[in-house]
Amino acid sequence: MHVEDILNKTRSGDVPSKDDLVFLLSMPPDSVDTYMVMAEAARISKELSGRKAEVHAQFALNLAPCSGDCLFCSFAKVNDVFHEATELSAEEAVAYARQFEDDGANAVFMMSTAGYPFERFIEVSEEVRKNLKPETTMVANVGDQSLLHARRLKDAGFAGVYHALRLREGTDSTLSAEKRKRSIRNFLEAGLEVGTCVEPVGPEHTNEELAEMIEFTASFNPAFSGAARRIPIPGTEMAKRGVISELRMAQIVAVTRLGMPRTVMGNCTHEPCTLGAIAGANLFWAEVGANPRDVEEKTEEGRGGTVGRCRTLYQESDWDVWDGPSRYYNKG
Ligand code: SF4
Structure with missing residues (x-):
């Protein structure tokens, strides 16, 4: 098998097979062939998004x-990082969301932990919705939901959700992989766009596992797919497994782009970096407040980047940034 054959296949609009994806993922990240894959992925991303990347911005309603x-x-109890429960008032949530809107984020994400009461989530969301411009795209990042709850999210003014079947779901989490998949179906049935990602990638994940997850994300024609590496939480068992390099993450971002049909315009990575952008990531996230990859209560004082920082990373990578509501979530 040759990388050129796979790239020719993708140039004619075909999606590579699982074996092709495994082959591409197996190449050394710093090889000429991987750089060719990254360049081709960036070319496709730029073609699909008119050379304009998006910056979405997330805040958490609770910690x-x-x-x-x-x-x-x-946030996991077992990791023993946070002990107190805190939550934003509706006014604080509105202030965060309006700040993102003013900063030019293409979508505003509202996140909560799995145990946050759904009714409260809807109540605060409705308040936020009322205080944003009608065209601003709102996205929910919440736990597994029934079809009824998915419809309530749609009625509350969300264009879509972020939902992922995480790598080794059910083994490295207590959540059920089946339930994650069912939630994705429920969101889609309710008319919500679903953004997703191959995450959180660690050094122990095999190329077969990554290829399977790429294929799974492609299977439901998401608003975007992409790849994100696992950020070690200091002092935890999982931190001992280590972290992949940004270059390896960029390789996976690129292979994920090639593994998607052209109907998927978005390709994300997190955390934002120029290597991800040059490998075809046309979506970064800014974050404030609580963040599941950070041990700071306010991630803007820790790992979280601002909308401005994400825009700068795109400019440094020769990408323009889209001005207006997210196209990935408003396919119309
Ligand atoms: S990822 Fe979500 S469900 Fe899992 S521990 Fe963190 S907040 Fe809870």
Whole structure:
């Protein structure tokens, strides 16, 4: 098998097979062939998005030890990072959302931990919606939901959700992989666009596992797919497994782009970096407040980047940034 054959296949609009994806993922990240894959992925991303990347921005409605116990998450009870539960008032949530809108974020994401009451989430969301411009795209990042709840999110003014079947779901988390998949179906049925990602990638994940997850994300024609590496939470068991390099993450971002049909315009990575952008990531996130990859209560004082920082990274990577509501979530 040759990388050129796979690239020729993708140039004619075909999606590579699982074996092709494994082959591409198996190449050394610093090889000429991987750089060719990254260049081709960036070319496709730029063609699909008119050379304009998007910056979405997320804040968390609450911070609480979470019984979901995903080993990679700083909110997980088992990781013993946060002990107090705190939550934003509706006024604080509105202020965060309006700040993102003023900063020019293409979508405003509202996140909560799995145990946050759904009714409260809807109540605060409705307040936020009322205080944003009608055209501003709102996205929910919440736990698994029934079809009824998915419809309530749509009625509350969300254009879509972020939802991922995480790598080794059910082994490295207490959540059920089946339930994650069912939630994705529920969101889609309710008319919500679903953005997703191959995450959180660590050094222990095999190329077969990554290829399978790429294919899974492609299977439901998401608003965007992409790849994100796992950020070690200091002092946790999972931190001992280590972290992949930004270059390896960029390789996976590029292979994920090639593994998507052309109907998927978005390709994300997190955390934002120029290597991801040059490998075809046309979506970065800014973050404020609580963040599951951070041990700071306010991630803007820790790992979180601003909308301005994400825009700068794009400019440094020769990307323009889209001005206006997210095209990935408003396919219309
Ligand atoms: S990822 Fe979500 S469900 Fe898992 S521990 Fe963190 S907040 Fe809870």
